[in-house]
Structure formats: structure tokens, C-alpha cells
Amino acid sequence: MATFQSLPGFRDFYPDDLARRKHIFDLWRRTAHTFGFAEYDAPVLEPLELYKAKSGDEIETQLFSFTDKGGREVALRPEMTPSVCRLVGAKANALKRPIKWFSIAEFYRYERMQKGRGRCFSQFNADIFGEPGPEAEIELIAMLTQCLASFGLTEEDFYVRLSDRNLWFYYLEALGLDDARVRGMLGAIDRFEKYGDDAFKGYVEQFGPLDDVLKTKVVEFLRIKSLDALEQTLGAMGHEKITARLADWKKLLGGLEAMGLSRFIAVDLGVVRGLAYYTGFVFEAFDRKGELRALAGGGRYDDLVEKLGGPALPAVGFAIGDMTFALLLEQRGLMPNFVQAPDIYCVIGGENGRRAAFGDIHALRAMGRRVDYPMKDVAFGKQFKLAADSGAKLALIYGDDEVAKGVVKIRDLTDRTEREVPSAQTIAMVRDYFS
RNA sequence: GCGGUCAUAGCUCAGUUGGUUAGAGCACAAGAUUGUGAAUCUUGGGGUCGCGGGUUCGAGUCCCGUUGGCCGCCCCA
Numbered sequence: 001m002a003t004f005q006s007l008p009g010f011r012d013f014y015p016d017d018l019a020r021r022k023h024i025f026d027l028w029r030r031t032a033h034t035f036g037f038a039e040y041d042a043p044v045l046e047p048l049e050l051y052k053a054k055s056g057d058e059i060e061t062q063l064f065s066f067t068d069k070g071g072r073e074v075a076l077r078p079e080m081t082p083s084v085c086r087l088v089g090a091k092a093n094a095l096k097r098p099i100k101w102f103s104i105a106e107f108y109r110y111e112r113m114q115k116g117r118g119r120c121f122s123q124f125n126a127d128i129f130g131e132p133g134p135e136a137e138i139e140l141i142a143m144l145t146q147c148l149a150s151f152g153l154t155e156e157d158f159y160v161r162l163s164d165r166n167l168w169f170y171y172l173e174a175l176g177l178d179d180a181r182v183r184g185m186l187g188a189i190d191r192f193e194k195y196g197d198d199a200f201k202g203y204v205e206q207f208g209p210l211d212d213v214l215k216t217k218v219v220e221f222l223r224i225k226s227l228d229a230l231e232q233t234l235g236a237m238g239h240e241k242i243t244a245r246l247a248d249w250k251k252l253l254g255g256l257e258a259m260g261l262s263r264f265i266a267v268d269l270g271v272v273r274g275l276a277y278y279t280g281f282v283f284e285a286f287d288r289k290g291e292l293r294a295l296a297g298g299g300r301y302d303d304l305v306e307k308l309g310g311p312a313l314p315a316v317g318f319a320i321g322d323m324t325f326a327l328l329l330e331q332r333g334l335m336p337n338f339v340q341a342p343d344i345y346c347v348i349g350g351e352n353g354r355r356a357a358f359g360d361i362h363a364l365r366a367m368g369r370r371v372d373y374p375m376k377d378v379a380f381g382k383q384f385k386l387a388a389d390s391g392a393k394l395a396l397i398y399g400d401d402e403v404a405k406g407v408v409k410i411r412d413l414t415d416r417t418e419r420e421v422p423s424a425q426t427i428a429m430v431r432d433y434f435s
Numbered sequence: 436g437c438g439g440u441c442a443u444a445g446c447u448c449a450g451u452u453g454g455u456u457a458g459a460g461c462a463c464a465a466g467a468u469u470g471u472g473a474a475u476c477u478u479g480g481g482g483u484c485g486c487g488g489g490u491u492c493g494a495g496u497c498c499c500g501u502u503g504g505c506c507g508c509c510c511c512a
Binding site for chain 2: 081378380
């Protein structure tokens with residue numbers, strides 16, 4: 001038993017694990033590039049204040065934070081948003097708009113582990129800065145669906161729930177709630193799906209008994225699942241902001257429909273995504289079966305760049321976590337089995353064969369071919385088995401017979417055919433085979 | 436921060452009301468087999484039974500503590 005083990009919630013990545021992670025990262029990255037997003041990164045360690053400024057002092061209990069040797073209060077990053085806001089904010093005037101950026105990075109949170117949640121995890125983050133209209137949401141939600149669909153997941157597997165904190169603000173204001181009550185009510189709405197009427201307990205404690213008519217209107221509203229229903233409920237109110245907002249909704253849903261993505265989208269006013277800094281549309285991706293934690297979440301945060309010391313800059317973003325996503329892929333049988341196969345495996349007999357093989361091995365590797373061979377003398381029979389097990393397509397055979405004849409035997413491991421070629425032509429033959 | 440549950444080989448597990456030197460399969464390695472592929476056979480390495488303490492003539496087994504895993508609550512940026 002090992003004396004040392006990894007810290008609680010942290011993960012070792014053995015080659016098989018890393019292959020799976022790399023598969024996920026590669027497809028995310030490729031997808032982001034197809035959408036015209038540019039990749040960036042930021043420090044793993046940031047000033048503690050950066051996170052306090054965004055989320056409040058309580059956040060510290062959930063951070064890996066400490067005082068460094070220079071007396072600075074620092075924290076391992078728990079998320080990317082504050083960092084990217086700093087990056088963008090610092091050069092906002094010099095960056096071409098719209099700013100479409102993504103990153104794939106590891107994050108750290110001091111929390112209890114649960115299914116799909118650990119103390120370190122990776123996220124794909126994507127943000128658009130400088131675009132105030134729903135065009136940015138169209139682009140991001142389209143990319144979010146593609147980031148999941150590119151693994152073979154379909155509308156049977158996941159969907160994106162779409163809601164709008166602005167509409168809630170306008171609606172609750174129109175119902176006569178002041179700012180504090182609106183905030184309290186949004187908290188209740190967020191919990192309603194899970195707790196039903198109990199979700200209003202906190203609100204009642206804070207603001208007194210809840211008017212039945214008001215409650216009915218709120219519950220009706222949060223049950224809205226379509227644009228038609230939204231328009232029916234709100235259209236008649238003659239509220240100027242609401243009317244304008246409904247136009248944004250039409251543009252957003254129309255854009256996603258034109259991209260052929262309607263099957264992934266569910267209007268659901270029951271989503272408000274906690275408290276935080278969201279200011280407009282919010283969206284979350286879930287598995288259809290509802291068995292897992294959220295796959296991804298995002299929304300508009302138009303005030304945050306300015307709040308963190310930058311210029312006023314509208315922004316929308318989302319993040320996909322790797323843990324829940326990997327669980328979903330495993331569940332649906334969409335996680336491939338990765339074999340790190342060489343292209344070529346060399347079968348070597350004796351010292352003469354080894355000397356002959358080494359020259360070719362190095363030349364082939366220099367050409368970019370993956371070549372492997374047994375480091376110690378091994379019985380021929382076993383070497384052929386090793387060659388087959390390795391997944392290589394070709395075996396190059398350097399036995400005493402071949403060396404004596406000045407040839408190399410090339411065995412095609414896929415169709416089990418063999419032929420001898422003069423030693424000097426081996427490299428060329430192999431190159432032709434793979435071209 | 437709170438609760439449930441579990442911990443025996445690299446993995447999956449067995450281990451009787453407490454009893455002698457803790458087992459199996461898989462995996463890994465060597466050999467049968469220095470010349471041809473997923474087989475077979477033989478053999479081997481690997482365990483302070485998570486850790487610490489207690490009860491007992493005797494603890495993998497019972498008790499207490501602790502650490503860690505998994506699951507849930509709070510939270511979820």
C-alpha cells in the first residue's frame with residue numbers, strides 16, 4: 001500500500017484516464033475553432049480579492065486559498081469568469097469585436113465530493129464580449145449543443161433549458177415587487193422545481209405572508225414552457241420593456257431554429273440559475289433522463305467586467321464541466337476505448353538483428369512514424385504476439401536469416417501477408433505503405 | 436459544515452458462531468517455445484486485511500477512534 005495518496009477529491013490520470021480526457025478536450029477544442037473562437041489561458045493562482053469581488057466574502061470557504069510567502073492572499077482558481085473578465089477588461093479597447101474566446105482548464109474548489117463533483121475538475125469555458133443582443137446567445141447556445149453533439153449525443157440524450165432573468169425582473173416589478181423582493185422571489189423560483197411550495201418558505205420568513213394571487217401568478221409563470229405561452233401571458237400587459245424583450249426571445253429562438261437546433265432547446269422559466277451575476281438570458285444543459293447534475297450552464301453577465309474594474313462591456317458565457325459529461329458519455333456507451341498503438345512493431349532476433357533494426361527504427365521515428373520494439377531479447381513467438389497485441393499495422397522482422405540475406409521481412413499484421421525487401425529499401429517501402 | 440454507507444493483492448471479490456502459514460479469478464512477469472498472432476499448461480512476484488487503539492489465550496472477523504472512497508443534504512460561481 002502506498003504511503004502517499006492523492007489529496008481528497010484530486011485525481012490521478014493514468015494513461016487510459018488521460019486518453020479519455022484528451023478525447024473530450026480535443027473535440028471541445030476543435031468545435032470551438034469551428035465556431036471561430038480563440039483559445040486563451042490565465043493563471044491557476046489568482047488574488048483572493050478577484051473572487052471575493054465577484055461572489056462576496058463567503059466564497060472563501062469554498063476556495064483553496066492561502067497566504068503566499070510575500071504575504072499576498074491568493075486562491076487557486078475556482079472558475080474562469082473573473083480571470084477572463086480581467087484579461088478582456090485590460091485590453092478591451094484594443095480587441096476586435098465581438099470577442100469570442102474559449103479555454104479548457106482545471107479548477108479547484110474546496111467542497112465535499114459527490115457524483116460528478118470533485119475538488120478539482122476541468123471546464124470548457126466560452127464567452128462572447130461586446131455583443132449586447134441575443135445574437136451572442138445564439139452563437140453560444142449553438143456551440144454548447146455542438147460541443148455535446150459532436151460526441152454522438154443527440155436530442156434524446158440532452159437538452160438545453162432556456163430562461164431569462166430580465167423577463168422575471170420585469171414581470172415581478174409589474175406585479176409590484178421591489179428590488180429586494182424580486183431577488184428573494186428569484187431564489188424561491190430556483191428552488192421551486194425541487195421543493196414545490198416549500199421553496200417560498202425563505203421568502204415568507206423575510207417578507208411576510210405571500211399573497212395567494214401573487215403566488216399563483218409566479219407559479220404559473222415559472223411553469224411556462226414555450227414562447228407562445230410567454231406571449232399569451234405577457235403580450236397583453238402592454239409593458240414596454242416586456243414587449244421589447246419578447247422580440248429578443250423571438251430573435252434568439254428563431255436563430256436557433258434556423259440552425260436546426262430547436263430539438264435541443266426547451267423554454268423553461270423555472271430556470272434562474274441561482275443568484276450570482278446573471279443579467280439576462282440564462283441556460284443550462286441537462287441529460288434528458290434527469291439522472292445527473294447539470295452538464296453545462298451559462299448566461300449573460302453584462303455588469304461583471306465593469307464590476308471587476310474594467311470598462312462596461314456586455315458579456316455572455318457558459319461552461320461545461322468534464323466530470324458529469326464523462327459520466328454521461330460512459331452511460332451512453334459513447335466513450336471510445338483508446339489503444340495507443342504504434343504504427344510499426346519490430347521483431348528482433350539477436351544482436352545483429354538489433355543493430356540492423358535500430359537504424360531503421362530511428363529513421364522511421366524521425367519521419368514521424370510510431371515505432372516500438374522489445375527492449376530485451378524475447379522469443380520470436382512471443383514477439384509476434386507482442387506485435388499483434390500492440391495494435392501495430394506492420395511488423396518489421398530482423399532475424400538472423402534476414403540479416404544474413406541483407407533483407408527485412410515486412411509482415412502486414414492486418415492481413416497476415418509477408419514479403420522480404422532489401423534492407424536499403426525498407427524505409428521507402430514503409431513510407432509508401434502509410435501514405 | 437451535516438448525514439448514510441463502505442474499506443482484504445494492480446482490478447473484481449471470497450474468507451463460516453473469533454482459531455493454526457489469508458485465498459480465487461482477472462491482470463502482470465518467467466518458462467514450455469530464438470521464427471509467426473487473441474489458445475493451453477507450469478511457475479512466479481506481489482498483502483503489516485486503510486491506519487491507530489481496545490477486548491481476547493488468539494482479531495481480516497467484535498468494540499472505539501481516525502483517515503479515505505462512494506452516495507446524499509447545504510452549496511454549486
